[in-house]
Amino acid sequence: MKALIIDDERMARQELRRLLAAYAGIEIAGEARTGEEALDLISRLEPDVLFLDIRMPGMNGFDLLQRLDDVPQVIFTTAYDEYALKAFEVSALDYLVKPVAPARLAAAVAKLSPCTVRSRLERVFVKDGERCWLVPVTDILLLESEGNYTRLHFANQRPLIPRSLAALHERLDPAVFFRAGRRHIVNLKWVDRVESGIAGNLLITLRGGTTVEMSRRQSARFREALSL
DSSP: OEEEESSOOOOHHHHHHHTTTTOTTOOEEEEEEEEEHHHHHHHHHHHSEEEEESSSSSOOOOOOOOOOOOOOEEEEEOOOSSTTHHHHHHOEEEEEEEOHHHHEEEETTTTTOOOOOSSSOOOEEEETTEEEEEGGGGGGGGEEEETTTTEETTBBOEEEEESSSHHHHHOOTTTTEEEEESSSEEEGGGEEEEOOOSSSSOOOOOSSOOEEEHHHHHHHHHHHHHHH
């Protein structure tokens, strides 16, 4: 499992590297002092987990996550405990206060999932005002295009993210997500029922009551795929 340490303090990076040396399954692929350095390393190294400080020069840890197309597993490491609630709101695996206690690090490492090939989009970081989420894509029932932005529907939330529907579509698992038309992608696992529309197309109703009208072309592909 490849890990990236992101912290502006050299001594903190060295101490965390020393502590992680006890874990044979974790390879320290690199270190970054700033969010900008981290963005470059993440794109090149594709780490499975980030050990991420929050207060750093320039962009902070939350700002960094917002810039990522696909977010690895995250363990926050910081000298401040005031961000703990926000960290868990974005589904961080753990929140370690520096100096990091070996026992707390062991508990955090135990939560890591085995590394997988990350060709598909797995998680999306969403920031809407002061609220943040790290959303597993399987929890997203609908993606809706609004120009160069996309509105995500999950857990009664409807935030916008600064990414186009086309860009997201390329990274989604086609066995789970279906392009219903120009503006919508639906998560097939959240489909409640499918009905015929008056124009010969299909209407998809998702769990929770949201209805999406499928284009005629995509309706034909949907029928073919599901043998309807």
